[in-house]
Amino acid sequence: MQSNLFELFRSRFPADRSRPFIEVPGGATLSYGELEAASARYAHVLTGAGVKPGDRVAVQVDKSAEAVVLYLACVRAGAILLPLNTAYQSDELEYFLSDAVPAAVVCQPHRLSELEALAVKAGIVTCVLTLGAKGDGTLPERAKGQIEKYPEGRQASAVIPLLWKAQEQNGGWLPQKAIEAVADQLGMPHIRVLEVATFYTMFQLAPVGKKAHVQVCGTTPCRLRGAADIIEVCQHRIHHDPFHVSKDGNFSWEEVECLGACVNAPMVLIWKDTYEDLTKESFGKVLDGFASGNPPKPGPQIDRQLSAPVGGPTTLKEVT
Ligand code: FES
Numbered sequence: 137m138q139s140n141l142f143e144l145f146r147s148r149f150p151a152d153r154s155r156p157f158i159e160v161p162g163g164a165t166l167s168y169g170e171l172e173a174a175s176a177r178y179a180h181v182l183t184g185a186g187v188k189p190g191d192r193v194a195v196q197v198d199k200s201a202e203a204v205v206l207y208l209a210c211v212r213a214g215a216i217l218l219p220l221n222t223a224y225q226s227d228e229l230e231y232f233l234s235d236a237v238p239a240a241v242v243c244q245p246h247r248l249s250e251l252e253a254l255a256v257k258a259g260i261v262t263c264v265l266t267l268g269a270k271g272d273g274t275l276p277e278r279a280k281g282q283i284e285k286y287p288e289g290r291q292a293s294a295v296i297p298l299l300w301k302a303q304e305q306n307g308g309w310l311p312q313k314a315i316e317a318v319a320d321q322l323g324m325p326h327i328r329v330l331e332v333a334t335f336y337t338m339f340q341l342a343p344v345g346k347k348a349h350v351q352v353c354g355t356t357p358c359r360l361r362g363a364a365d366i367i368e369v370c371q372h373r374i375h376h377d378p379f380h381v382s383k384d385g386n387f388s389w390e391e392v393e394c395l396g397a398c399v400n401a402p403m404v405l406i407w408k409d410t411y412e413d414l415t416k417e418s419f420g421k422v423l424d425g426f427a428s429g430n431p432p433k434p435g436p437q438i439d440r441q442l443s444a445p446v447g448g449p450t451t452l453k454e455v456t
Pocket of ligand 1 (some may be wrong): 353354356358359394397399
């Protein structure tokens, strides 16, 4: 059984994705592979703008290949596309917006300010994007974003930042669908992106704690300086075993290899910040901070400046 409508559509795509999907008047062709990648990029922008499964996306754009891509992107994001006739005037649009309360609006570029004002008038807080028939507008611009930083032919290098973004947008872990969407965006085989996601410990493949996923360094310098104590606190306060979410769903932990802050051992990484020079007590305070939504300042948890010697400088104290 297909998990959503997009999967049903995709199951009918030909194995050879270079085959044409749409031939646009004037000679341009959109292949199935390009359709797959472009719909993943647009879906990524929509979810990044806050569109969640079941939300509506109001669309008032010209009939074009880009509009088909947008339709597939909505389906892919689990959103409901609300098509609005391009002939509708302000009164009609205001009625539809206030009635449907869409999470996002996509309109023709020249109607952006009108739709933004109508969204405010209709009392809805929503994101308004634009899409022109020639692939112009803010939606395609945002979709290029991260990928455009890489040279032509090297777009696959964006795989790590895109996976990281997808993980941030999905509560700290990567479901298979997110990995596949990143692969489609970059035109890479799904298995290649899965290889990356499984290789790096920065990517999680199962749900983690909502407030903190603690990665405890267990490599030699940290072990010698008390990593076992930190793991004991995790076992006591979170769960006896790694990769299990605490009863309240807020915390999880795992042991990882060296995270590059050995001089301040022992240490943990929580999301993108490190907490260093830990003791059982100070690590407990770090967890308390995350539990109350007020995490402590990252870095050393003792009176040490960055990785300078404890107690202040020990060399070059005199200038001659
Ligand atoms: S050994 Fe723990 S950070 Fe390097």
